[in-house]
Amino acid sequence: MNTNFFLLGLDGGGTGSRVVMADSGGLVLAHAVGGPSGLGLGIGPAWQAITASCREAFAMAGVAPEWSRCVLGCGLAGANNPVWLAQFRQQAPDFAGLVVESDAYTTLLGAHGGGPGVIVALGTGSVAAAGQMGAWRMASGYGFPSGDEASGAWLGLRAIVHAQQALDGRVADDSLARALLTQVGAQDRDSLIAWLCNANQTAYAALAPIVFAHQAHPFAAQLLSDAGAEIAKMVTALDASSELPVALCGGLAAPLHAFVPQPLRQRLCVPLGDSAQGALQLARQEADRLSREATR
Known part of the structure; x- marks a missing residue:
């Protein structure tokens, strides 16, 4: 050979x-x-x-x-x-x-x-893993829409609820609601329902940048705080002793870094x-x- x-x-x-x-x-x-x-x-x-x-x-x-x-x-x-x-x-x-x-x-x-550590991969979907070469396990990553916490699709799926409530008058018609409706091309209830009927994981993930752009908005701020908490839950499930280095990976790693709660944020390292x-x-x-x- x-x-x-x-x-x-x-x-x-x-x-x-x-x-x-x-x-x-x-x-x-x-x-x-x-x-x-x-x-x-x-x-x-x-x-x-x-x-x-x-x-x-x-x-x-x-x-x-x-x-x-x-x-x-x-x-x-x-x-x-x-x-x-x-x-x-x-x-x-x-x-x-x-x-x-x-x-x-x-x-x-x-x-x-190849050495020991934890990762949380954050993009359109999400998954966490811990271990090293030859021995490892996962948390989350069950897929959209029921899983993949803190992912772009997870954020978008929850963000669009604010636009729905704004259309009904349940919450104020504000800049976040208008930005979400503009992104999906909806002007009223019927056009939003039409979008919802066809939206997939990728379509919901496209709403995540709007959440970050409006992070000072109370609804978006709470959503991002919830995402940080979900990241912490994944890491704790895989490393309850808090001994392993943790790397956030994927396209949403940098945007979500600031929302990871302390003291986990202090353990985060740059992926090799x-x-x-x-x-x-x-x-x-x-x-x-x-x-x-x-x-x-």
Whole structure:
């Protein structure tokens, strides 16, 4: 077996994919981005996005793609669904090696370099994880609309209630209500109901920036305080002893930082890397295993 591998770490979600490519020694050669590859969007489309992203990384590195020399580590949204995962593996190209884990796990690996720690990933959805390479567990991440506390969709789902009440006269018609209605293109009760009937997780998450922009408003302030409390509950569930470093990750990590209650805020650290880099750690580990087997 040729053990001069190319290592590929992939972070795949519902809005896009990110790939980091390295040589067998771990030297990073390229970064690339591509279309969504979360397994909930379909196995075929996921592989199309992944292979396109990997080809883009090879092109940026100036190397012709050769799947038989590639070890791919994936952190994928939806990888915890066993049916989707089995179908994903069945349709895989002929890679030298393939490792697939939840994007929560690869985010944890990337944030703490494979060492012990806690992460709370905050974006359109949310999930928390704690542990280290080989041993970890999750909290939250049950999905929209019942779970994913403190996520963009969670904030938006609750924020639109203020607009509903403003239309009815249950609360004042103020700047927050008007901004929310403008975002969804609604002018009255009927047009808001039409939007609500079609809104998905992504549509609700698009309302989160309005909440942050109006954070001095009592309704928004309480909502953001509640989000901070939910983050604290996730961390406590995973690390009741308060001994592990905690990293907030994802697009809402910075906006929500100020709403994390003390003393948890004092424990927050800057992530060492992201989910794609965590996936690259999985690829490196698998490549090492394949190399050992080849020399036996």
